[in-house]
Amino acid sequence: MKFLQTITAAAFLAIGAASAQAQTWAIDPSHTEIGFNVTHLVISEVHGEFTDFQGSLTSSSEDFQDASIEFTAKVGSINTGDEKRDGHLKSPDFFDVANHPDLTFKSTSFKKVGDKTYKLTGDLTIKGVTKSVTLDATYRGTVTDPWGNTKSGFKIMGGIDRQDFGLTWTASTAAGELVVGNEIEFDISVELNKQQG
Numbered sequence: 001m002k003f004l005q006t007i008t009a010a011a012f013l014a015i016g017a018a019s020a021q022a023q024t025w026a027i028d029p030s031h032t033e034i035g036f037n038v039t040h041l042v043i044s045e046v047h048g049e050f051t052d053f054q055g056s057l058t059s060s061s062e063d064f065q066d067a068s069i070e071f072t073a074k075v076g077s078i079n080t081g082d083e084k085r086d087g088h089l090k091s092p093d094f095f096d097v098a099n100h101p102d103l104t105f106k107s108t109s110f111k112k113v114g115d116k117t118y119k120l121t122g123d124l125t126i127k128g129v130t131k132s133v134t135l136d137a138t139y140r141g142t143v144t145d146p147w148g149n150t151k152s153g154f155k156i157m158g159g160i161d162r163q164d165f166g167l168t169w170t171a172s173t174a175a176g177e178l179v180v181g182n183e184i185e186f187d188i189s190v191e192l193n194k195q196q197g
Contacts, residue, residue: 039181052077
């Protein structure tokens with residue numbers, strides 16, 4: 001009986017130690033950009049970003065292997081530098097912000113594939129449609145800022161077909177070229193703050 005109690009106690013201690021090692025990092029919105037690009041008339045690109053967002057990363061590994069990542073952006077914060085275009089993007093033709101105010105992402109895996117490179121896979125939900133996507137992530141390092149805060153940075157890139165998520169509005173030129181491309185390229189720069197306690 002004492003042996004069984006000892007083994008049980010050791011198991012609980014091991015679980016507690018593993019849990020204690022898990023560290024949470026929060027996105028620093030002041031030093032993070034959630035950007036995207038889409039072609040216009042095939043000959044140029046429109047750049048945009050979401051300005052209202054939050055997210056976190058939890059990992060028990062020094063190199064973030066198998067980290068768990070969650071992210072939410074308010075679609076109404078979309079900004080492409082043109083108020084009329086932003087209004088159209090918020091309409092039912094595209095994001096339908098009134099009925100689907102949030103864009104969300106929840107990781108299913110974060111695998112290290114190189115010295116500083118990872119494959120980030122997760123469930124992306126846009127306009128009520130959820131699909132698995134895989135993005136490329138590059139680790140930029142971890143530093144301590146002048147105020148003693150621990151910071152880590154990642155560059156994340158990848159693409160989706162907007163029509164897969166119900167963003168199906170389209171128009172063509174006289175020559176048959178798409179006014180708005182179907183491929184959306186993400187260009188994301190993330191700075192994370194290590195949470196205390």
